[in-house]
Amino acid sequence: MNSKFIRFTVTFFLLSLHLFSYAQFQVYPTHWWIGMKSKSLQLMIHHPEGVPDNIRIKQPGIAIKKIYQADNKHYLFVDLDILPTAKPGMYDIVFSNGKSIQYELKQREKSSTIHQGVRSNDLIYLIMPDRFVNGDPSNDQFPDLQDKVADRTNPYARHGGDFAGVISKLDYLKYAGVTSIWLTPVLENDMPRMKENIWMMSGYHGYWITNHYKVDKRFGTNQTYKDLVKAAHSKGLKIIQDAVYNHVGSYHHTVKDLPMKDWLNQWPSYTGPDHREEVFFDPHATEIEKKKMLGGWFVPHLPDLNLSNSYVANYMIQLNIWATEEFGIDGWRVDTYKYCDEKFLNRINAALLSEFPNLTVFGEAWTNTVPGSAYFTQNNLDVPFKHQIKGVTDFPLQSAIMDAINQPFGWTDGITKVYMTLAQDFLYKNPLTNCIFLDNHDMNRFFSMAGENLDKYKIGLGLLLTIRGIPQVYYGTEVLMKNYKDPNDAAVRWDFPGGWTSDATNKFSGSGRTTEENNAFEYFKILANYRKESPALTSGELKQYIPKNGVYVYFRISNKQKILCVVNTSSKEEQLYLKDYTEMLNGNETYYDVIKQLTLETKDNKIPLPSMSFQIFEIK
Ligand SMILES: [Ca+2]
Ligand SMILES: [Ca+2]
The missing domain is CATH 2.60.40.1180 (Golgi alpha-mannosidase II)
Structure with missing residues (x-):
């Protein structure tokens, strides 16, 4: 071996060490854009062996305002201003040790068909992508993921549904009169099956997010998701993404390596919320019960984010702006809304609307009373904290419609519940912006609650599509999918029959449906299609x-x-x-x-x- 060769080998070895090490840098948001309304950007830079405590940016166009080394030296937070002179392209972030990584600023997409928002002339169709249609069996298993294989024989496992499946049914949905699709969360849930109660559950529903900048590859790639949004827009359909501000999966990268001590709401031993929203507005409430509601962990494997920490808040606000811009989505449904820091909620809503003025955001405020629902949206209440979101998911009206079809008529019972609930609309600033529904993925299916009675089904659906608000239906309602949450949620999240090639029946097609199912589908289709063109029903x-x-x-x-x-x-x-x-x-x-x-x-x-x-x- 000659000395030249040794020198080459050593150099190559050192170079590859350097490359290996620098490939481990992660920067969040993963990229950004020029031309955003807010010029501020807070980068979170992570390296598992530590980040140098100072940086500069080589090219002009980005000004560094503040650098903050977290408690955990694996993280550096950098406040930037994107100057009006910034140009799209790659920027070198140079560390104090002379090494550098690259960061991209992109040009924003200009199109009138993105970030449209949903309005009262829309009909939202809620899909759990894993359970709708398996359009690409090649993404059903990945040996590098914690939960490796789809298994349709197990109701608690993943079943293989994906973006390709949703894309393949856009025409079906349009034909049925749907105008918007709400997908349960699509981001990476790289978690093993976790124990919930006595069952081992997969994160098939998407609410255990482990990386906010990557869609789950069992649904497709970030590009496939963009393709889905584009395909929907080209057919006049909108896309609503499901956001989770409250918590992350316990395998989330910031939980595996916490940036700072108070990144999460911590308790001496596991403490859950009591799920009662009253603690926020009850004049007789105690502080500890409010604290548990805000900071309790939903379940032990869903760490609760400390949204009152400004770094956590910035991280969450930016990633939602990032996803809106990156994927071109039209609205957000926000999960577990009533468990989040209230000031944070108003801040993120204002930030989203500032960048995307037509965007719709509605919060899942699962409440028992109209004042409770009104509290979490723009309202006419005299309360110490005023929420600013435009609409909530209207649980009181859902409950009233169920009573209307199932209870005998009375002074305060049966259909009178609907009348009384709507009479309390004076508490809302604008009840037309509430998202109204008969059921969703967390509830007994509507056709079961209607006692599998088609007349009751038609009353419920008739009310939903003609009363005030933005109606939402759950996938399969149009073909009478049924079941109770017995023994748990999985029973109301069955696969859409016909979404898998091996299915015995195909209910996407009239010939695969029973006479009763076709009767229901036709009723749904006529009302939904009439509704979207009716000025009186949509805004009257x-x-x-x-x-x-x-x-x-x-x-x-x-x-x-x-x-x-x-x-x-x-x-x-x-x-x-x-x-x-x-x-x-x-x-x-x-x-x-x-x-x-x-x-x-x-x-x-x-x-x-x-x-x-x-x-x-x-x-x-
Ligand atoms: Ca698949
Ligand atoms: Ca919380």
Whole structure:
């Protein structure tokens, strides 16, 4: 061996050591853009062996404002200003030891079809991607992930559904009258199966995020997700992403190597929240119960983020802005909203709306009362803290609709619950921006709650698609998928029949559905498609009459259109006497039955109301 060769070998060895080491640098956000409204950017730089405590940036265009070395020397936080003179391209971050890494600033995408927001003329279809359609069996297993293989025989394991599957059903959804898709979280959940109660669960639902800058590769790549958003937009469909501000999976990179002592809300021993939102507005509440609600860990493997720590808050705000810009999504549904630091919630909402003015954000505030729901959105309440988000998921109305179809009529029972709930809309700044629903992935399926009774199903769906708010349906509702959360959530998250090539039936197709399922699908399709073009249903005023004998009458009125809806929850046929509604009608109208698609013959100025029925008329 000659000395030249030894020198070459040593140099190569040192060089590869250097390369190996520098490849371990991670910078979050992974890249950014020029032309953002806020010029501020806070980088979190991580290296498992430590980050030098000072940096400079070689190229002009980025100014360093502040450098902060965390308690944990593996992290460096750097506050930057992206100057108006910054150009898209690669920037060298040079450490005090002379070594450098690169950071990219990109050009923002300009398109009118991104970040559109959802409005009251939308219909949201909630999909759990693992359980919808398996469009790409090649991504069903990865030996390098903690939970390696999809297994459809196990209700608690992953089943293999993915982005390719959703893309393949966009036309089906559009045909059914859907305008927006809400996907449960799509980011990486690289966790082994964890014990919940007595069951070993996979993170198939997506709520155990381990990396916020990478989609889970069992769904596809970041590029496949962009392709899904593009494909949806090209068909006039919008995409809502599910965000989790409250917690991360216990295998998240910041949990494996905590940046600072108070990155998480810590307790001497496991402490969970009591799940009661009352502690935030109850004038008699105790401090400890509020503290547990904000800082308790949802379950032991979901560490609770300390969102009152400004570095945690910046990390979360930036990653959500990053995802909105990177993927072009139209809105966010925010999981576990009522468990998050309240000031943080207003801050992140303001930051998102500042960058994306049309974006929709609605919080999952699972509450028992209308004042409780109103508290977590823009409201007319006199309370010490004012939330600024535009809408919440409307749990009180969901509960009222279930009572309407299942309870006998009474002064405060049955359909009267819907009337009373809507009468309390005075507590909301704008009840039209609430997301309304019959069920979701955390609840018993609607068709089961309707006792598998098609008449009740039609009343529930009829109310959902004609009352105020932005309606959301859960995948499979249109083909009568059913079940209770027995023994747990997995029972209401069955695979959509026909989403896997080995399935015995295909309910995406009329020929694969039973007569009753086709009846339900047609009803769904007619109402959903009518709704999205109806000015009265989507933005008109709501006028409701006091329910009598189980009959509930309401009108939706815009300056272009007048609509009459009638629900009869009574066990016998009733009559609607038009003379009782002269405040809304002048007596010379014709009544177009939207569902039957024909003009009604009104004999003796009355409309017969079959037992357990929903009817909708466009008044001309
Ligand atoms: Ca797959
Ligand atoms: Ca929390």
